Amino acid sequence: MVSYNDVVDTVVELFREAETSLGDDVISALQAACEREEGVARKILEAILRNIELAREKRVPMCQDTGLPVIFVELGRDLGIEFNLRDAITEGVVRATKEVPLRPNAVHPLTRHNSGDNTGMHMPLIYFDIVEGSELRLTVMPKGAGSENVSAIKMMLPGDVDKIPLFVAEVVRNAGGKPCPPVIVGVGIGTTFDGAAKLAKKALLRDITKMSKYEQEILEKVNSLGIGPMGLGGKTTALSVLVEMGHCHTASLPVAVNIQCWANRHATAVLG
Incomplete structure (x- = not known):
């Protein structure tokens, strides 16, 4: 009871x-990114990891x-x-x-x-x-709010399926350093205007280290932007792209992008 x-x-x-x-998934992704980066980007990731450690120790x-x-x-x-x-x-x-x-x-x-x-x-x-x-x-x-403010939704058309990765990358590019990258990108595809937004947010609850081929392809496109940690340049603009889908109306293709900062808290x- x-x-x-x-x-x-x-x-x-x-x-x-x-x-x-x-979560261990976010920490391991940040550690892997730190090993890939150099210069200012690595220093930023080292500071983020130290921040996480202190928060846990001091509660x-x-x-x-x-x-x-x-x-x-x-x-x-x-x-x-x-x-x-x-x-x-x-x-x-x-x-x-x-x-x-x-x-x-x-x-x-x-x-x-x-x-x-x-x-x-x-x-x-x-x-x-x-x-x-x-x-x-x-x-x-x-x-x-920093990450929520740069999130976006677009009511695409059924023929726009191939444009979804471009839209996701566009949202991240427009966000720049505002959401405290490296970010985690939640994407909701389908259902309705509000349903896609819920799917995008719910996607952020998944293990960020487990991505499909489609998700990895979008992640590569996002990281090719070169925005990097805190918007100061680098290889790691996003740690992960996570997509959730739902059936939608035959005449529509809702796509929502919910940006999350490195602190993917849940x-x-x-x-x-």
Whole structure:
């Protein structure tokens, strides 16, 4: 049986983990990039790796932009929940803001009034999926503004399939050094305007070292841009390109590109 407090406590600890510790896949990709680079690019990657190490040792956020709270929820259809799951997650975000701590980033889009606790209209952003089983799977993804601001979506046409890699590279080129490269690139292809954006963000949860041939080909195109770590030039503009797809309307081809900085932060827990 999963309780309200179980969810609240879990959300707090997931944000603590995500903000202070990166996954082994990202660390290994950064280490490999460091070995390939030289000069300023290598120095930047060495500083990033040292930053990651210090954040883990001291249990403090690895970046001052602790992001907006994005949570993916997979709810088993056989699990009985006798409380408002959204309320529990929201309380967890409020507590995490105070305890981790997280920078209060959630503001009204027009007045720019800050809620003070990373909550507000449609915030935290929660994606609910009903799945088989009797477990509750929670994944938190703190999403910073530097990388989110340079993300893009394009409603392409069915005949534009071959242009998708060019569009992805164009988005990264336009971003330059703003998203603190080396970046991880999430790409959503198909479904609808909003569905493609969700796929692109969800792609960022995958192991970044495991790419298909198609994804590797796009990665090569992106890295040929030469933007490099922090936009100062080098071989490594992106660590990975991850693509998720879904069936779409016969007359459309939605393509979303969700850029993530080197701090590809997320953490998962299973309850039940």
